[in-house]
Structure formats: C-alpha cells, structure tokens
Amino acid sequence: MLNIDRDLGRFKRIVKGQVRKDLRKYMSSGELIGRKGKETVSIPLHKIGIPRLRFGENKEGMGQGEGEEGSDPGQGQKAGEAEGEHLLEVEITVQELAEIMAEELELPRIEPKGTQSAKTAKHKYKGIATEGPESLRHNQRTFKRALKRQISAGTFSPKRPVVIPIKADRRYRSFVVEQEPRSSAVIVYMMDVSGSMGKEQKEIVRSQAFWIDTWLRHNYDNVDARFVIHDAAAREVDRDTFFRTRESGGTLISSAYKLCMEILKKDYPVDDWNIYPFHFSDGDNWSQSDTRTCMKLLKDEMLPIVNQFSYAQVDSQYGSGQFIKDLKENFADHEEVALSRVANRDAILDSIRELLGRGK
Amino acid sequence: MAHIPHRFLRDGRGLPSQLEEARVSIKALAEGYGLDFFETIFEMCSYEEINMLASYGGFPNRYPHWRYGMEYLEMQKSYEYGLSKIYEMVINTDPSYAYLMDCNLMVDQKLVMAHVYGHVDFFKNNLWFAQTNRKMLDQMANHGSRVRKIIDREGITAVEAFIDVCLSIDNLVDPYADQIKRSHTSTEADYKAAAADLDIPKMPAKGYMDKHINPPEFLAAQAQKKVDDLAKMASFPEDPERDVMGFILQHGKLPGWKRDILSIVRDEALYFAPQGQTKIMNEGWATYWHTSMMTRDILTDSEVIDYCDHHSGTVAQQPGRLNPYKMGVELLRDIERRWDKGQFGKDWLDCKDPRERARWDTGALLGKEKLFQVRHTHNDITFLDTFLTPEFCREQGFFTTKYDKKARSWVIDSREFAEVKQGLLGTLASRGTPRVYVVDGNHNNRGELRLAHAHEGKDIQLDWASMTLQNLTAMWGRPVHLETFLDGKPILVSCDGTEVTREDRPTGELDESE
Structure with missing residues (x-):
C-alpha cells in the first residue's frame, strides 16, 4: 500500500468525525442536498487547520499593477497571507453518511416485514463448464484434467513433467443463477402545496426528504420514491416539481391519501414491498368532515398495508396546526403511525429521529 | 522498514531516450553558463504520483500523518477540476531528485529541466542552504521509521494527536539557528x-x-x-530565545517518545526554513535561467508558441497580488542591467537627476558576475533591501493597500518608494509568522513559561493563539503566558491547561516604544 493511501484514510476518518460533529448543522442548513451523486455525497469542509500563532486580519497589504491611489486594486484583492480558509470537498459514501446518521440519532436498523422479500436472479461465477469463452478459461482445472488424462493414458513421465492440454481438457468458469432475496421499499412523499406552505417550509421538507431517502436506501436494496402534491386536489409529480410547485387555494388532505392508495394498489403489491408514506403539511385542512374522511382512509385502507405512516407538520405562520392533533387523538395507540412537529430548521434532526426512530 | 518505492531511487537512465537527449544537452548548456549544481536525477511521474510527492514535500517516505492525505486530496481535486497543476518538483538533496509529469509536452519538459538546474544550482550555492542536510531523503526515512516504531508502541491515535500539537508550534523556531550561534550561556x-x-x-x-x-x-x-x-x-533563558521548540525540547519535561517526535518535527521545520526565506530569489533565479536557455538555445520553431503560453502563465500577474517568480526574475534582470551599465556605487547613488540616471552607462558589463554573487549571499529580505530602486518599483507598479472602512473594500494606499519598500520588507520579514521569543522559563518562580511576541504593527489572531497556547501548555506541562498587543494595548494571554485568559499588562522588554 502506498503511504498516501494510509494518510488519506486517516484524513477521511477525521472528516467523518467532523461530519458527525456537524450533523445537526448539515441537517438544518440543507447544505448536502444536491451534492448527492449516485453513491457518494460530497461534503464541503473547511480545510482542517493546525492552529499556529499567526497574524490576524491584515490592515495593510501589498500589490502590483495599475490603478490610482485610493482606487480598488482589482478583483480578488485580499493581499497575501490569508490561508486555511480553503474549502475542500470530501466525498463519503451514502452508506457511510447513513451510518453516521444512524449512530448519532440512535436509529434502530429496520427489520423488513416478514414474507415479502422479492427474489431476484443473480449471476454468480461459481460453476465449471466444459465450454466457454477463452477469457474465462480455468487454467488450474484445465491442467489438472490434462494431467489426469496423461497419467491414465501413460503418456506422463515424472522425469520430464510436460503437461499438454488438448481441447477436451479445457475447463471454463461458468455462472450459475442464484435467487437472492432482495428487500424493496417504496416511499410515497405527499406534500401540501397550498398557499400557506411557504418557501422556508418547503426547504425543510426537502431537507427531511433527503435524510429519509438516505436512511431508507441504506436499509433496503431497492427503493422507489413517488411524489404527490395536493391542495384541494392531488396529483402525482416528479421529484423536481414536487419541491418547486406552489399553488394557492384550499386544502383537502384526503385527496392526497386517496391518490397515494391508488398508486400503492396499482404498482406496489403489499407482499413484495415495504411501504412508507410520508405526509408533510402545515396542519391546515379545509373542513372537519374531510379530516374525518382522512382518518377513515388511514384506519381502514392505509395503515393495514404500510410499515409506517409518517406525518410531519411544518409550522407556518398561517397554518392552524390542527391536523396533527386530530391524528394524535385517533392514532395515539397505533405503533405504525409516526408524528412529528417541525418548528424550524433546527428541529429537523429531532424530527427525523421521531420519524425514523422506531425501526419500522 | 520504510516503504520506499523502488522507482524513486532509480537513476536518470530511466528517462525515455528523447528526454534523456534533451537532459544531456540542457545539462551541458547550464554548465556552459556557469551554473554549478549537484547531480540531478530526473524521474517521470503520473499526476497522481507527483501530487503524492508534493503533498509529502518531496519526500515519499516521511512519517505518517493525516495532513499529507488532506493535501493530496486537495491537489487531486484541483488537478481534476483543471484549476492547477504541478509542472515540476525538485528536492534539495545531493544528488538532487526532480520529478517530471509524464503527460506534459516535450517543450514543457525542457522548460522544467532548465528551471530545475537553476534551482539545484541555487540549493548548492546559496549560503542560506549551506547548513541543510543534503542527505535529507535518508533522514526523512529515518524519521519515518522512528515514528512508525513509536506508533507500534503507543498507538496511532496518541502519536498523531501529539504530532498535531508539535506542528502547532513548528513555526516557532529560529530560522537562522544554523547560521548563527547566539545563545550565550554564562559560565x-x-x-x-x-x-x-x-x-x-x-x-x-x-x-x-x-x-x-x-x-x-x-x-x-x-x-x-x-x-x-x-x-x-540570572534570568532563564538569559537572552530572549527565538527557538521556542528547541527550548521546550531542552528544558521541557516530555516523556521520551514525545521528545523524539518533537525533535523530528523541529528538524524538518528547520530543513524547510531556507526555502521559505528564499522563495523570491530561488524562483526568480530558476526562471531567469529557464528563460535564458529556452529562448537562446533550446526552443525549436514549432515550440515557441507553447513555450510562451506556459512561461507567461508562470510569471502572470494577477491583479493585486505578488508573484514571486515574476518579482524575482524582474529584479534579477534589473540588477544585471544596472551592473552592466555601471549603475551602482557612490557616483550613481549621489546622482539625483533622473534624466542622467536614465542615460547612465559606464559600460562596466559586470551584470553576470554580480548575479552569481547575489545568488550566493542573499536571501529574500536582504535581496529586496539591497536592490530595490525607486525606478524599479515604479516600473513594476508596486503599491501598498489598506482596508477602507467606509468603502468596505481594499484600496490602493500608496505608490511612494519608501512605503512600498517598507511594505514589501514587512511582508517578507513576517512571512505570516509572528516573531515570538521565550523570555522566561521559570515565570513566577513556578516553572511557568512566558513568551513574548515582538510586535511589529500586526496583531496576532487571538482565537488561533488560544488554541496554540493550549497546545503549548500540554507540551510544557505548566501554565504558559504570551505577551502581545491588541489594538495597541499591551496584553498577556495565559493558559493554565484548561482555560485561556486575557489581561492587561505593563510593557515588557521586547516591546518597542510605540
């Protein structure tokens, strides 16, 4: 191993420690969103400096170039010695980030629901075949075969141990198809986009969705995410639209729950999928009668098939915040219902803990 | 045993034949111009390898530490994003090792070789490098294996944490320690x-x-x-001691392995010190020679454009910044011109008529000789102090800047020669490092350590100072105090091992009357 790999490893461990320490900051600032690649998250860090005695902010500096006295010496002027302010981007894998989050928030690992693991066919190179491409030839086996043949035919002499394989001796690696259990989960994000959900509220939802994604992807081999927005009516959208849309008008929460059930029934048979609906709202619903419809829908249709139904209420200055109270009243003793109130960005971390802390 | 990749010890015969031919002819040229260098061994590296070497300061077998990993990551990123790239890397040893990046153009490789011979000549002949250990490759490897042995015994976490502490004071050495014996111990x-x-x-x-x-x-x-x-x-130390690291090493109560590590970090800091003191001269000298050799002798017609492109990148002038390559080479050329024309000595200095000064030419032709003399005796500070002229500063457009509070931005303050010169020297003298001395190793007669900052107009950054003091306290084992100034008021920053406090103080012996 090259020395640099070891030193790089040491540095990355320090970085992970730093991420752990700053997790709350990352969670509330939403800084990591948009930095997620396929398998890694790139984390902006200040270059870790070793403290030394050094000069503070410069009061005077030096430069070279054109310009009148008293004029701006040109862009980027910050004279000399300012060091240690570099931003460094460090990549850590989504897995590592999820593990850090799990340890910090003390999230229990999710037990996928019993029977529903779908099987997927996986090709594994475990077998041996008499035919195959030359690139997969198994030399050891081939020569063993040849040796056996020569010994039994009496053409092998220990004094002159030459082994020459013929075509029939050749052996090749081959794959066998194995059924592997694979756990799948679907997340249905639902969000109230009526006028009372402002930009700040959406940012909070976006942040939460990022961490929920990270955690569930860590726990399941295969995760689908679907997005539903609603005001008085609900429609399914893509991720991008989900976080951008702002409508005005009233709110009928039941419309979202109905659409969610349609999606689930159509694409996600309950035997194969672990189901996670998340609903974000400011807690305003149009009427008590619609709220009653919601409770009935939840109780009779949704709760029986989901792993967990989660509702996060993002405080806004307009919302009455009634809906979470209604949910509490109706489902206080239901384990599969997770409720959380998010007052502001700083509460995101605690909210995530409430939503994901049940190991469901 | 330190892991030294075999290739880093291979000799120059490993260069592809075309480059080897170029090397031989450039070497002969450089010798013809009077450069006098150690044998120089060139190696080809991929950008990953050269970044790795650079993050180790040129020594791949140094002791393990996370900061090399961080440097490496930063260089890799900045190379991958196309922000910067290292053309060359040369280390001050005998024989000297220089690394070429394998994906560079032929013309770049020639430029780099000419440049490298300039550096190696400088390493060998400049007085400030006279005391450096030319077998540093071996010593670094030796340091590496000593630290690794300590790690085996004490654990990586403890050792690395202590290295962090040592590095935190590695600028508190006496950069002239090898040249001057100053501590006079009364007998x-x-x-x-x-x-x-x-x-x-x-x-x-x-x-x-x-x-x-x-x-x-x-x-x-x-x-x-x-x-x-x-x-x-008698006070202890008798005279203020600039070598804080050395003082702790000598009089501190560190357990054996920590002393060993502290001395390793100090040795390496001292080894690199002359490079910081001669940055402008060293780069200027190497640039002077690569331009001379390339333009006079080496370039083929088809290479001119690429050469110009890359050379202009090296000496490019970003607005409002100082480029050591540019400053060094321009001042060296100015010296050559002045000594060729006899623009020195009493008559020249006494002449106040700008027109006459501009016309001045005695046909002395002493330029080259003077240049070699300058590269032998000067460091950056004496170099600028001795050779800056009002004409040169005006031509180069130097200015000082200050922060305009009303406009909330930096503005050009002055182009006056006296101020520009003082500004340049001030920047160099500090190099971003405040001068700090041990003034009392038995403060309050309780074995406490008292340091004093020789304040030269710039305040120390206090939050960093607090963290550094905590590290110093951890090393010294007793409270540590630092005299300095804050906004013109004398203060004493103290750390008792748990917390850092700050109080006003009467002025002390190191303070200039302000």
Missing part, C-alpha cells in the same frame, strides 16, 4: 568576573583584628556565595 567564570566588581561583605572588625575575624577562608566563602547568588538571579 561560572562570568559570574566570578561580575562578582569581582562587587565588595565582598566582611564582618566589622578593627584593623588589627581583621585577619582573625575575617580569615581568608571566610572571605573566599563569602565571594563564592556572591557568585552563586548572581547565578541564581
């Missing part, structure tokens, strides 16, 4: 001489009784007591 004889000036107390006695009441043995004992008192009263 018994000094105190005797001092005591001889004092009256030796006697018992009162009448003249005829004196030799009985004050017998010679008694007087000798009294005299000895005086000498002992003087020795006790």
Whole structure:
C-alpha cells in the first residue's frame, strides 16, 4: 500500500468525525442536498487547520499593477497571507453518511416485514463448464484434467513433467443463477402545496426528504420514491416539481391519501414491498368532515398495508396546526403511525429521529 | 522498514531516450553558463504520483500523518477540476531528485529541466542552504521509521494527536539557528568576573583584628556565595530565545517518545526554513535561467508558441497580488542591467537627476558576475533591501493597500518608494509568522513559561493563539503566558491547561516604544 493511501484514510476518518460533529448543522442548513451523486455525497469542509500563532486580519497589504491611489486594486484583492480558509470537498459514501446518521440519532436498523422479500436472479461465477469463452478459461482445472488424462493414458513421465492440454481438457468458469432475496421499499412523499406552505417550509421538507431517502436506501436494496402534491386536489409529480410547485387555494388532505392508495394498489403489491408514506403539511385542512374522511382512509385502507405512516407538520405562520392533533387523538395507540412537529430548521434532526426512530 | 518505492531511487537512465537527449544537452548548456549544481536525477511521474510527492514535500517516505492525505486530496481535486497543476518538483538533496509529469509536452519538459538546474544550482550555492542536510531523503526515512516504531508502541491515535500539537508550534523556531550561534550561556567564570566588581561583605572588625575575624577562608566563602547568588538571579533563558521548540525540547519535561517526535518535527521545520526565506530569489533565479536557455538555445520553431503560453502563465500577474517568480526574475534582470551599465556605487547613488540616471552607462558589463554573487549571499529580505530602486518599483507598479472602512473594500494606499519598500520588507520579514521569543522559563518562580511576541504593527489572531497556547501548555506541562498587543494595548494571554485568559499588562522588554 502506498503511504498516501494510509494518510488519506486517516484524513477521511477525521472528516467523518467532523461530519458527525456537524450533523445537526448539515441537517438544518440543507447544505448536502444536491451534492448527492449516485453513491457518494460530497461534503464541503473547511480545510482542517493546525492552529499556529499567526497574524490576524491584515490592515495593510501589498500589490502590483495599475490603478490610482485610493482606487480598488482589482478583483480578488485580499493581499497575501490569508490561508486555511480553503474549502475542500470530501466525498463519503451514502452508506457511510447513513451510518453516521444512524449512530448519532440512535436509529434502530429496520427489520423488513416478514414474507415479502422479492427474489431476484443473480449471476454468480461459481460453476465449471466444459465450454466457454477463452477469457474465462480455468487454467488450474484445465491442467489438472490434462494431467489426469496423461497419467491414465501413460503418456506422463515424472522425469520430464510436460503437461499438454488438448481441447477436451479445457475447463471454463461458468455462472450459475442464484435467487437472492432482495428487500424493496417504496416511499410515497405527499406534500401540501397550498398557499400557506411557504418557501422556508418547503426547504425543510426537502431537507427531511433527503435524510429519509438516505436512511431508507441504506436499509433496503431497492427503493422507489413517488411524489404527490395536493391542495384541494392531488396529483402525482416528479421529484423536481414536487419541491418547486406552489399553488394557492384550499386544502383537502384526503385527496392526497386517496391518490397515494391508488398508486400503492396499482404498482406496489403489499407482499413484495415495504411501504412508507410520508405526509408533510402545515396542519391546515379545509373542513372537519374531510379530516374525518382522512382518518377513515388511514384506519381502514392505509395503515393495514404500510410499515409506517409518517406525518410531519411544518409550522407556518398561517397554518392552524390542527391536523396533527386530530391524528394524535385517533392514532395515539397505533405503533405504525409516526408524528412529528417541525418548528424550524433546527428541529429537523429531532424530527427525523421521531420519524425514523422506531425501526419500522 | 520504510516503504520506499523502488522507482524513486532509480537513476536518470530511466528517462525515455528523447528526454534523456534533451537532459544531456540542457545539462551541458547550464554548465556552459556557469551554473554549478549537484547531480540531478530526473524521474517521470503520473499526476497522481507527483501530487503524492508534493503533498509529502518531496519526500515519499516521511512519517505518517493525516495532513499529507488532506493535501493530496486537495491537489487531486484541483488537478481534476483543471484549476492547477504541478509542472515540476525538485528536492534539495545531493544528488538532487526532480520529478517530471509524464503527460506534459516535450517543450514543457525542457522548460522544467532548465528551471530545475537553476534551482539545484541555487540549493548548492546559496549560503542560506549551506547548513541543510543534503542527505535529507535518508533522514526523512529515518524519521519515518522512528515514528512508525513509536506508533507500534503507543498507538496511532496518541502519536498523531501529539504530532498535531508539535506542528502547532513548528513555526516557532529560529530560522537562522544554523547560521548563527547566539545563545550565550554564562559560565561560572562570568559570574566570578561580575562578582569581582562587587565588595565582598566582611564582618566589622578593627584593623588589627581583621585577619582573625575575617580569615581568608571566610572571605573566599563569602565571594563564592556572591557568585552563586548572581547565578541564581540570572534570568532563564538569559537572552530572549527565538527557538521556542528547541527550548521546550531542552528544558521541557516530555516523556521520551514525545521528545523524539518533537525533535523530528523541529528538524524538518528547520530543513524547510531556507526555502521559505528564499522563495523570491530561488524562483526568480530558476526562471531567469529557464528563460535564458529556452529562448537562446533550446526552443525549436514549432515550440515557441507553447513555450510562451506556459512561461507567461508562470510569471502572470494577477491583479493585486505578488508573484514571486515574476518579482524575482524582474529584479534579477534589473540588477544585471544596472551592473552592466555601471549603475551602482557612490557616483550613481549621489546622482539625483533622473534624466542622467536614465542615460547612465559606464559600460562596466559586470551584470553576470554580480548575479552569481547575489545568488550566493542573499536571501529574500536582504535581496529586496539591497536592490530595490525607486525606478524599479515604479516600473513594476508596486503599491501598498489598506482596508477602507467606509468603502468596505481594499484600496490602493500608496505608490511612494519608501512605503512600498517598507511594505514589501514587512511582508517578507513576517512571512505570516509572528516573531515570538521565550523570555522566561521559570515565570513566577513556578516553572511557568512566558513568551513574548515582538510586535511589529500586526496583531496576532487571538482565537488561533488560544488554541496554540493550549497546545503549548500540554507540551510544557505548566501554565504558559504570551505577551502581545491588541489594538495597541499591551496584553498577556495565559493558559493554565484548561482555560485561556486575557489581561492587561505593563510593557515588557521586547516591546518597542510605540
């Protein structure tokens, strides 16, 4: 191993420690969103400096170039010695980030629901075949075969141990198809986009969705995410639209729950999928009668098939915040219902803990 | 055993034949121009390897530490994003090793080789490098294996944490320590001489009784007591000691392995110190020679454009910044021109007529000779102090800047020669490192360490100072104090091991009257 790999490893461990320490900051600032690649998250860090005695902010500096006295010496002027302010981007894998989050928030690992693991066919190179491409030839086996043949035919002499394989001796690696259990989960994000959900509220939802994604992807081999927005009516959208849309008008929460059930029934048979609906709202619903419809829908249709139904209420200055109270009243003793109130960005971390802390 | 990749010890014959031919001819050219260098071994590296070498400061077998990983990551990123790339890397050893990046154009490789011979000539002949260990490759490897052994015994976490602490004071060394022996330790004889000036107390006695009441043995004992008192009263250290690291090493109470690590970090800091003191000269000298050789001798017609492109990148002038390559090479050329025309000495200095000065040419043709002399004796500070002229500063457009609070931005303050020169020297003298001395190793007679910052107009950054003091306290084992100034007021920052406090103080011996 090259020395640099070891030193790089040491540095990355320090970085992970730093991420752990700053997790709350990352969670509330939403800084990591948009930095997620396929398998890694790139984390902006200040270059870790070793403290030394050094000069503070410069009061005077030096430069070279054109310009009148008293004029701006040109862009980027910050004279000399300012060091240690570099931003460094460090990549850590989504897995590592999820593990850090799990340890910090003390999230229990999710037990996928019993029977529903779908099987997927996986090709594994475990077998041996008499035919195959030359690139997969198994030399050891081939020569063993040849040796056996020569010994039994009496053409092998220990004094002159030459082994020459013929075509029939050749052996090749081959794959066998194995059924592997694979756990799948679907997340249905639902969000109230009526006028009372402002930009700040959406940012909070976006942040939460990022961490929920990270955690569930860590726990399941295969995760689908679907997005539903609603005001008085609900429609399914893509991720991008989900976080951008702002409508005005009233709110009928039941419309979202109905659409969610349609999606689930159509694409996600309950035997194969672990189901996670998340609903974000400011807690305003149009009427008590619609709220009653919601409770009935939840109780009779949704709760029986989901792993967990989660509702996060993002405080806004307009919302009455009634809906979470209604949910509490109706489902206080239901384990599969997770409720959380998010007052502001700083509460995101605690909210995530409430939503994901049940190991469901 | 340190892991030294075999290729780093291979000799130059490994260069592809085309490059080897170029190397031989450039070497002959450089010798023809009078450059005098150690044998220089060139190696080809991929960008990953050169970044790795650069993050280790040129020594791939150094002791393990996370900061090399961080540097490496930063260089990799900045190369991958196309922000910067290292053309060359050369280390000050005998034989000297220089690394070429394998994906560079042929013309770049030639430029780099010419440049490298300039650097190696400088390493070999500049006085400030005279004391550096030319077998540093071996010593670094030796340091590496010592640290690895300590890690095996003490654990990586403890060792790395202590290296962090040592690095935190690795700028508190005396960069001139190898050149000047300054610490004068008073001996018994000094105190005797001092005591001889004092009256030796006697018992009162009448003249005829004196030799009985004050017998010679008694007087000798009294005299000895005086000498002992003087020795006790002497401050410790006697003169302010700039080598804080050395002082802790010598007088601190660190356990064995920590002492070993501290001395390793100090040795390496001292090895690299001359490179910081001669950045402008060294880069200027190498640039001077690569331009001379490339444009006069080496370039083929088809290479001119690429050469110009890359050379102009090296000496590019970003708005409002100083480029050591540019400054060094321009000042060297100015010196050559002045000494060729005889623009020096008393007559030249006495001449105040700008027109006459501009026309001045005695046909002295001493330029080259002067240049070699300058590269032998000067460091950046003496170089600028001696050779800056008002004409040069005006031509180069130097200015000082200040922060305009009303406009909330930096503005050009002055183009006056005196101020520009003072500004340049000030920047160099500090190099971003405040001068700090040990003034008392037994402060309050409680074994506490008192340091003093020789304040030269710039305040220390206090939050960093607090963290550094905590590290110093961890090393010294007793409270540590630092005298400095904050906004013109004398203050004392103290750390007792748990918290850092700040108080006003009367002015001390190192303070300039302000």
